[in-house]
Amino acid sequence: MNAASRFFLYAVLALAALYALAPLWVMLATSFKSLDEIREGSLIAAPQAPTIAAWSKAWSGACTGVRCEGLKPFFINSLLMTIPAVLISTIIGALNGYALTHWKFRGSELLFTALLLGCFIPFQVVLLPMARTLGALGFVDSIFGLIFVHVVYGLAFTTLFFRNYYVGVPGELIKAARVDGAGFFTIFWRILMPISGPIFMVCVIWQFTQIWNDFLFGVVFAGSDSQPVTVALNNLVRTSTGVKEYNVDMAAAIIAALPTLLVYIVAGKYFVRGLTAGAVKG
Amino acid sequence: MTVHSADRWVPKLVLSPTLLASLIFVYGFILITVALSFTESRLLPNWEWAGVDRYADLFDNDRFWVSAKNLAIFGSLFIVISMAVGLFLAILLDQKIRGEGFLRAIYLYPMALSFIVTGTAWKWMLNPGLGLERIVQQWGFTDFTFDWLVNPDKAIYTVVIAGVWQSAGFAMALFLAGLRGVDSEIIKAAQVDGANLPTIYRRIIIPSLRPVFFSVALILAHIAIKSFDLVMALTGGGPGTASDVPAIFMYQFSFSRGQLGVGAASAVMMLMTIMAVMVPLMYAEAKSGSAR
Numbered sequence: 001m002n003a004a005s006r007f008f009l010y011a012v013l014a015l016a017a018l019y020a021l022a023p024l025w026v027m028l029a030t031s032f033k034s035l036d037e038i039r040e041g042s043l044i045a046a047p048q049a050p051t052i053a054a055w056s057k058a059w060s061g062a063c064t065g066v067r068c069e070g071l072k073p074f075f076i077n078s079l080l081m082t083i084p085a086v087l088i089s090t091i092i093g094a095l096n097g098y099a100l101t102h103w104k105f106r107g108s109e110l111l112f113t114a115l116l117l118g119c120f121i122p123f124q125v126v127l128l129p130m131a132r133t134l135g136a137l138g139f140v141d142s143i144f145g146l147i148f149v150h151v152v153y154g155l156a157f158t159t160l161f162f163r164n165y166y167v168g169v170p171g172e173l174i175k176a177a178r179v180d181g182a183g184f185f186t187i188f189w190r191i192l193m194p195i196s197g198p199i200f201m202v203c204v205i206w207q208f209t210q211i212w213n214d215f216l217f218g219v220v221f222a223g224s225d226s227q228p229v230t231v232a233l234n235n236l237v238r239t240s241t242g243v244k245e246y247n248v249d250m251a252a253a254i255i256a257a258l259p260t261l262l263v264y265i266v267a268g269k270y271f272v273r274g275l276t277a278g279a280v281k282g
Numbered sequence: 283m284t285v286h287s288a289d290r291w292v293p294k295l296v297l298s299p300t301l302l303a304s305l306i307f308v309y310g311f312i313l314i315t316v317a318l319s320f321t322e323s324r325l326l327p328n329w330e331w332a333g334v335d336r337y338a339d340l341f342d343n344d345r346f347w348v349s350a351k352n353l354a355i356f357g358s359l360f361i362v363i364s365m366a367v368g369l370f371l372a373i374l375l376d377q378k379i380r381g382e383g384f385l386r387a388i389y390l391y392p393m394a395l396s397f398i399v400t401g402t403a404w405k406w407m408l409n410p411g412l413g414l415e416r417i418v419q420q421w422g423f424t425d426f427t428f429d430w431l432v433n434p435d436k437a438i439y440t441v442v443i444a445g446v447w448q449s450a451g452f453a454m455a456l457f458l459a460g461l462r463g464v465d466s467e468i469i470k471a472a473q474v475d476g477a478n479l480p481t482i483y484r485r486i487i488i489p490s491l492r493p494v495f496f497s498v499a500l501i502l503a504h505i506a507i508k509s510f511d512l513v514m515a516l517t518g519g520g521p522g523t524a525s526d527v528p529a530i531f532m533y534q535f536s537f538s539r540g541q542l543g544v545g546a547a548s549a550v551m552m553l554m555t556i557m558a559v560m561v562p563l564m565y566a567e568a569k570s571g572s573a574r
Binding site: 009010012013016017019020021023024026027030038039042043044092095096099100103105108111114115117118120121122123124125126127128129130131132152153155156159178183184185209212213214215216219220230233234237238246249250252253254256257260261263264268271272275 | 288289292293294296297299300301303304307308309310311312314315318327371374375377379385386387388389390391392393394395396397398399400402403404405406407409412413414416417420447451452455456504507508510511514515518528529532533536537542545546548549550552553556560
């Protein structure tokens with residue numbers, strides 16, 4: 001390749017990068033502007049007189065429907081919902097994957113195939129019965145109900161991740177341990193766990209991103225006090241009392257995006273691996 | 283060999299909660315939804331048999347057809363453009379680029395965001411008063427208008443714009459992984475034979491990516507059919523119902539309009555659509571996989 005086409009190549013790639021980054025830049029710039037500056041300036045200009053007023057309003061003062069306490073309570077809801085749901089679904093998925101690969105029994109392959117359907121269905125097809133069930137169980141409008149739903153519908157993915165990872169562990173290793181008298185959990189704890197670091201990272205990050213970013217379950221199953229941050233963000237943007245405060249909207253959007261962005265920046269490698277594994281197999 | 287007697291039932295015991303959850307909350311609930319779609323249910327479930335009345339209601343409803351048409355427009359454009367951009371970027375990145383990891387990270391970060399965040403950001407940028415329209419006007423093109431967000435005929439295309447922005451990097455990552463898997467010996471042999479780079483890509487590399495094409499199409503189709511949050515945040519299905527998609531139709535009829543039967547029928551239609559897309563694609567993927 002000659003220098004000219006090489007230059008052209010980099011130019012195209014740089015343009016694409018600018019395009020990918022533009023919305024993030026616009027969000028950041030807008031969130032630090034005053035409303036006057038937004039009205040007079042340009043969408044892409046840097047803030048002339050940066051102010052964090054919009055951020056503090058988005059965090060603790062903006063109206064999300066009837067409540068005007070900002071995103072803070074809902075951000076906490078999201079944490080309370082996401083962390084247990086991720087941990088529980090990951091641990092169950094790990095044990096499932098282990099049992100399905102190294103403790104096969106008659107029908108275990110069929111069981112796995114049947115579980116996989118859970119990765120494909122549009123969740124709309126379970127919303128109505130689930131709403132009634134949560135009501136009957138007394139979980140309606142509670143964070144506990146959301147944790148339950150996210151665990152139930154996350155299991156297909158977490159099982160898939162671990163199953164595909166543990167398939168690569170030689171069966172002789174497990175057989176040898178069994179000959180030595182080790183049982184199901186001992187083998188899992190002593191042999192599988194020490195080599196499972198990467199797949200735990202992949203699975204935790206995938207589940208965290210999915211559950212944190214979920215909107216459908218949140219909007220259908222949460223009450224006004226148990227809403228996750230995505231639902232609150234949508235309400236905040238839709239609640240218009242008088243002047244539309246674009247700077248507050250953008251600060252709120254960044255706040256809602258921050259945890260998953262942070263995870264992406266810190267552990268992007270595993271995020272990509274999860275995406276490709278989930279996509280290629282799922 | 284010594285086998286713990288417990289080891290015969292422990293694995294089954296470990297799997298049983300998941301099996302039970304799947305049987306009840308996936309298979310059972312699908313059956314209940316299908317059953318609901320054949321009943322007189324309105325605000326509350328009412329198990330009086332209604333035959334296919336709810337489907338007749340659905341097919342008589344203009345709003346349902348608007349949402350189906352929007353899904354067809356959004357789905358096809360979203361899939362085709364995301365794949366084209368993704369493949370293009372993947373091929374460019376495959377040319378021993380300096381800073382490849384950095385660029386890849388930038389292209390892929392939108393995938394870490396919630397569709398609600400993406401929708402909120404693009405809603406602001408596409409805002410006709412203060413957004414992109416005004417920038418271009420400030421650049422001197424004073425007659426420039428860009429009002430797709432509030433134009434009933436164009437609103438669904440704004441969903442395509444935001445959706446592609448979010449997912450093209452993801453297609454890129456999958457294609458790049460596929461490109462890295464292509465046997466470099468074949469490429470070297472073709473180069474020795476005097477084939478130039480575009481020919482090598484067109485004739486050898488891209489055809490060998492067939493399974494990746496299937497995977498990417500599958501996952502993008504899945505995102506498209508389920509799309510709910512992006513549309514909710516970006517247009518809310520508006521103006522009016524102009525950018526409604528089936529997921530929004532289902533949500534509104536089930537949870538705000540008290541038409542459980544019609545909501546269930548639309549959910550069943552969504553499941554059928556996913557099956558209709560997935561089964562042939564998976565079949566083709568399995569076939570192309572076994573042919574290798």
